[in-house]
Amino acid sequence: MQGKPTTIKEIAQILGISVSTVSRALHDHPSIGITTRAKVKKLATELSYEPNQTAIFLQKGKTHTIGVILPELSEAFFSSAISAIEDTAYKKNYTVLLAQSHDDEVKEKQLVEKMKNHRVDGLLVSVGKNTSSYQHFENLKKYNIPVVYFDRIPSIPNIHYVACNMEIGTIEAVSYLLKKGHRTIGMINGPQTMVATGERKEGYIKAMTKNRLKYDPSLIVSCDLTEQGTQKALDELLNNKRKPTAIVTFNDYVALFAIKYAQKLHININKELEFVSYANLPIINYMENIPAASVEQFPYLQGQKATDILMDLLHHQGATGNEPSAFYKVIIESQLVENKK
Amino acid sequence: MQGKPTTIKEIAQILGISVSTVSRALHDHPSIGITTRAKVKKLATELSYEPNQTAIFLQKGKTHTIGVILPELSEAFFSSAISAIEDTAYKKNYTVLLAQSHDDEVKEKQLVEKMKNHRVDGLLVSVGKNTSSYQHFENLKKYNIPVVYFDRIPSIPNIHYVACNMEIGTIEAVSYLLKKGHRTIGMINGPQTMVATGERKEGYIKAMTKNRLKYDPSLIVSCDLTEQGTQKALDELLNNKRKPTAIVTFNDYVALFAIKYAQKLHININKELEFVSYANLPIINYMENIPAASVEQFPYLQGQKATDILMDLLHHQGATGNEPSAFYKVIIESQLVENKK
DNA sequence: AAGTGCCACGCAAACGTTTGCAGTAGCTTA
DNA sequence: TAAGCTACTGCAAACGTTTGCGTGGCACTT
Numbered sequence: 001m002q003g004k005p006t007t008i009k010e011i012a013q014i015l016g017i018s019v020s021t022v023s024r025a026l027h028d029h030p031s032i033g034i035t036t037r038a039k040v041k042k043l044a045t046e047l048s049y050e051p052n053q054t055a056i057f058l059q060k061g062k063t064h065t066i067g068v069i070l071p072e073l074s075e076a077f078f079s080s081a082i083s084a085i086e087d088t089a090y091k092k093n094y095t096v097l098l099a100q101s102h103d104d105e106v107k108e109k110q111l112v113e114k115m116k117n118h119r120v121d122g123l124l125v126s127v128g129k130n131t132s133s134y135q136h137f138e139n140l141k142k143y144n145i146p147v148v149y150f151d152r153i154p155s156i157p158n159i160h161y162v163a164c165n166m167e168i169g170t171i172e173a174v175s176y177l178l179k180k181g182h183r184t185i186g187m188i189n190g191p192q193t194m195v196a197t198g199e200r201k202e203g204y205i206k207a208m209t210k211n212r213l214k215y216d217p218s219l220i221v222s223c224d225l226t227e228q229g230t231q232k233a234l235d236e237l238l239n240n241k242r243k244p245t246a247i248v249t250f251n252d253y254v255a256l257f258a259i260k261y262a263q264k265l266h267i268n269i270n271k272e273l274e275f276v277s278y279a280n281l282p283i284i285n286y287m288e289n290i291p292a293a294s295v296e297q298f299p300y301l302q303g304q305k306a307t308d309i310l311m312d313l314l315h316h317q318g319a320t321g322n323e324p325s326a327f328y329k330v331i332i333e334s335q336l337v338e339n340k341k
Numbered sequence: 342m343q344g345k346p347t348t349i350k351e352i353a354q355i356l357g358i359s360v361s362t363v364s365r366a367l368h369d370h371p372s373i374g375i376t377t378r379a380k381v382k383k384l385a386t387e388l389s390y391e392p393n394q395t396a397i398f399l400q401k402g403k404t405h406t407i408g409v410i411l412p413e414l415s416e417a418f419f420s421s422a423i424s425a426i427e428d429t430a431y432k433k434n435y436t437v438l439l440a441q442s443h444d445d446e447v448k449e450k451q452l453v454e455k456m457k458n459h460r461v462d463g464l465l466v467s468v469g470k471n472t473s474s475y476q477h478f479e480n481l482k483k484y485n486i487p488v489v490y491f492d493r494i495p496s497i498p499n500i501h502y503v504a505c506n507m508e509i510g511t512i513e514a515v516s517y518l519l520k521k522g523h524r525t526i527g528m529i530n531g532p533q534t535m536v537a538t539g540e541r542k543e544g545y546i547k548a549m550t551k552n553r554l555k556y557d558p559s560l561i562v563s564c565d566l567t568e569q570g571t572q573k574a575l576d577e578l579l580n581n582k583r584k585p586t587a588i589v590t591f592n593d594y595v596a597l598f599a600i601k602y603a604q605k606l607h608i609n610i611n612k613e614l615e616f617v618s619y620a621n622l623p624i625i626n627y628m629e630n631i632p633a634a635s636v637e638q639f640p641y642l643q644g645q646k647a648t649d650i651l652m653d654l655l656h657h658q659g660a661t662g663n664e665p666s667a668f669y670k671v672i673i674e675s676q677l678v679e680n681k682k
Numbered sequence: 683a684a685g686t687g688c689c690a691c692g693c694a695a696a697c698g699t700t701t702g703c704a705g706t707a708g709c710t711t712a
Numbered sequence: 713t714a715a716g717c718t719a720c721t722g723c724a725a726a727c728g729t730t731t732g733c734g735t736g737g738c739a740c741t742t
Contacts, residue, residue: 005457005484007698018722023700033720053458054404055698057395058727065438065459073427079420086414086441095459097406098439100427117394118406118436143346348728359692364730374690396728399697 006047015039026051057119066310067097067115069108070126071152076281077299078126081151084303085124092311094121103128109136116143122310124303126152129194146313148328150306151299155195160313160328162306166196166278169295169334170203170248171210173276176293176336177246178211182274186237186244187220188230188254197222200250219244223254230257238265246274252281255291263289279337293338305330347388356380367392398460407651408438408456410449411467412493417622418640419467422492425644426465433652435462444469450477457484463651465644467493470535487654489669491647492640496536501654501669503647507537507619510636510675511544511589512551514617517634517677518587519552523615527578527585528561529571529595538563541591560585564595571598579606587615593622596632604630620678634679646671 008026012019017036025032025040026049043049057063068085070078086096097120101108108128113136115123123140125147134154137147149161177185187204190197201220208215218240223233230249237244249255255277259269267273275291309328349367353360358377366373366381367390384390398404409426411419427437438461442449449469454477456464464481466488475495478488490502518526528545531538542561549556559581564574571590578585590596596618600610608614616632650669 009698019699020701020723021721023698024721027700031720036720050454050458052399052460052698054395054398054460055727056700058393058399058697058729059699059701061727063395073424074417074421076415076417076420079417079423080415082420082439083414083441086439090440095455096439098423098427098437099431100424113391114436117391119393119395350728360729361693361731362691364728365691368730372690377690393728396697397730399699399727400729400731402697 005052006044006049007052008049011040011043011047011049015043061119062121063119064093065095065097065118065120066122066124066307067099067111067118067120068124069099069101069111069115071101071103071128073098073100077151077297080299081126081303084300085307088304088307088311094311101128103130105131105133112136112140116140116145120145121314123147124306124310125149127154128152146310148306148310148313150302151297158327160309162302162309162328162330162332164297164302164332164334166199166295166297166334167203167206169278169297169336170200171207172334172336173248173293173295174204174207175211176338177248177274177276178207178213180246180274182244182246183213184242184244184246185219186240186247188223188233188237188247188249188258189220190222190250191224192222197250200248204248216242218242223250225250225254227257230254231261234258234261245272246276249275249277249291251278252291252294259289259291276336278334290339293336295334296337297334298332301332305332346393347385347390348393349390352381352384352388352390356384402460403462404460405434406436406438406459406461407648408440408452408459408461408464409466410440410442410452410456410464412442412444412469414439414441418492418638421640422467422644425641426648429645429648429652435652442469444471446472446474453477453481457481457486461486462655464488465647465651466490468495469493487651489647489651489654491643492638499668501650503643503650503669503671503673505638505643505673505675507540507636507638507675508544508547510619510638510677511541512548513675513677514589514634514636515545515548516552518589518615518617519548519554521587521615523585523587524554525583525585525587526560527581527588529564529574529578529588529590529599530561531563531591532565533563538591541589545589557583559583564591566591566595568598571595572602575599575602586613587617590616590618590632592619593632593635600630600632617677619675631680634677636675637678638675639673642673646673 008019008022012022021032021036022040025037026044028037066089068082070082072078073082082098089096097115097118099111099114101111105128108131122145125137127149129152134156140147147160149159151163153161153163174185187200189200204220205215219237219242221233221236223229237247247258249258255275259275262269262273269275269289270292276293277291277295279294279296309330349360349363353363362373362377363381366378367385369378407430409423411423413419414423423439430437438456438459440452440455442452446469449472464486466478468490470493475497481488488501490500492504494500494502494504515526528541530541545561546556560578560583562574562577564570578588588599590599596616600616603610603614610616610630611633617634618632618636620635620637650671
């Protein structure tokens with residue numbers, strides 16, 4: 001009753017039958033007599049038998065577990081994504097093994113090893129921003145452990161990924177501001193090193209040219225995403241010979257820094273100076289002075305899609321065993337959302 | 342090279358020795374000759390051998406995995422806690438199996454079963470707010486799976502837990518406002534059903550009586566924590582015959598709702614009406630109109646402590662096997678933190 | 683030369699399952 | 713009445729490790 005859980009062996013012993021019969025009975029194998037089956041099931045529930053998954057894992061070579069490695073669990077974007085991953089995996093009866101890399105490439109490598117040893121069936125990864133080599137992920141192919149990347153994806157060929165394209169959203173954002181009558185639109189962009197920075201810039205330029213306006217490079221300034229950096233960037237924009245009446249910021253954090261600073265400069269937010277941002281923070285809806293609109297990146301959806309893809313891979317790889325010829329490349333288009341006040 | 346990972350058996354075969362020798366060699370067992378040991382290790386690295394954890398799990402009956410069940414991964418408080426849990430577990434070489442209950446008691450029960458079947462060594466739980474029976478957790482005792490509760494703890498005896506006591510923090514919060522000259526202090530409290538609501542109320546009363554002020558029950562109003570509810574609560578307070586000049590709110594969400602509403606009523610925040618809240622949101626520091634101070638609940642610390650306790654339990658239970666006579670009851674005192682602007 | 687001790691290693695069981703293959707009834711069929 | 717079925721059930725191997733115990737050989741004592 002107490003101590004060790006019941007095993008199939010014990011059930012067999014009590015009933016005076018063999019373990020294989022018990023196993024088959026519990027799985028409704030057709031070759032087991034109806035009466036035996038009933039007896040076994042009855043006793044199983046009585047003893048509250050639960051199969052030992054670790055034994056099944058060993059036997060089957062599958063763990064029904066997926067590993068998730070992402071940079072920072074406490075960031076709003078990722079916590080939303082992990083929530084989606086867990087939800088989706090749960091529905092398919094998979095379990096989630098979780099780890100965070102803290103953007104540390106060395107730790108990331110260790111985590112991959114750990115996941116491999118735990119024999120996860122597949123892996124969901126958002127790579128650290130400092131990660132330069134992806135060999136540790138590539139190695140997994142040898143072991144038939146599929147990897148699906150999401151949001152922060154490595155720039156290598158032949159991978160499955162889900163990502164959000166910032167360009168469309170940015171075009172929408174700029175167009176939105178143009179439609180509202182703004183003609184001088186600034187952008188506080190991210191560091192040059194990030195892919196997302198390029199996408200935003202491209203979107204900005206496309207939106208301008210599409211509306212037959214000429215693109216003024218001095219209206220896009222880089223920023224290291226800190227509060228200080230944001231203030232510096234805003235100063236730069238406000239002192240530009242063409243002073244913007246609206247600004248697109250790299251993300252919500254930057255937007256809030258900028259808004260806070262602008263208020264200190266006695267600028268009337270959304271009157272004198274309008275903001276549009278990229279949604280990282282759900283909290284934005286609780287606040288008073290917020291960007292007029294945000295480019296939504298759908299973290300929940302990204303997590304969900306990525307998990308779905310992984311599930312699909314897991315259920316279809318068994319047959320082939322070798323590298324797939326086709327790769328999932330899902331791009332979720334970012335989308336402008338007007339923030340309700 | 343490709344396909345299945347190397348096993349101990351293969352190494353043994355190649356070297357013409359037995360599996361037990363290989364196993365012992367890899368574990369630096371003293372009874373293995375230095376030369377054999379070297380040979381084994383060399384070949385192991387050459388073949389990039391990695392022990393199959395599932396086999397070890399089965400053999401040892403331990404998985405070096407801890408389960409974590411909490412209500413909502415995407416909430417700031419919990420994402421911060423899970424981050425701490427993962428960090429702490431990682432340091433002790435444990436892995437985290439994650440699941441969220443969405444405050445659904447039925448799902449919570451299923452998750453407990455799942456965790457048990459996965460043979461997690463221990464469990465970390467923050468119970469759902471609708472959970473009324475704790476039998477599913479109690480059952481784990483039979484299987485020697487220790488459970489440590491944190492933050493949202495069940496009101497039953499003989500459990501290990503880490504929680505944050507709101508009373509002290511509330512006393513500090515009210516005292517802080519009193520010291521600033523406020524004499525009429527309102528409180529927007531949570532639903533009567535929650536333990537935390539009681540703690541806040543107690544703290545409020547104690548702070549008042551300590552300062553020889555009489556406690557006016559009409560200054561504490563309940564609230565269902567929604568935006569509407571908050572507005573209703575604030576209206577009630579503002580229309581009270583003694584109109585408060587400061588308000589303590591149940592949490593940051595409520596505070597932000599209230600502040601937003603107060604601004605709409607053209608009330609000068611932190612001049613006419615000052616706010617103190619309980620910290621759930623890191624984002625608070627990015628904002629302009631925020632509560633003057635917050636009662637910090639230390640989610641990261643709670644997660645860390647809870648994990649430490651679980652680790653301790655895991656490393657000391659093996660000897661006894663039966664229920665411990667002493668229980669960890671760690672109370673982290675909440676603490677007032679002035680919010681920097 | 684026989685006894686003692688130690689070192690280095692192998693044997694085999696065990697962990698709890700699943701599953702291919704055999705086997706044994708009892709029954710039908712010719 | 714023997715052959716052949718069908719309907720059940722059992723045997724044993726396998727998954728990859730760990731570990732108690734046994735055993736061979738060698739060197740050392742006396």
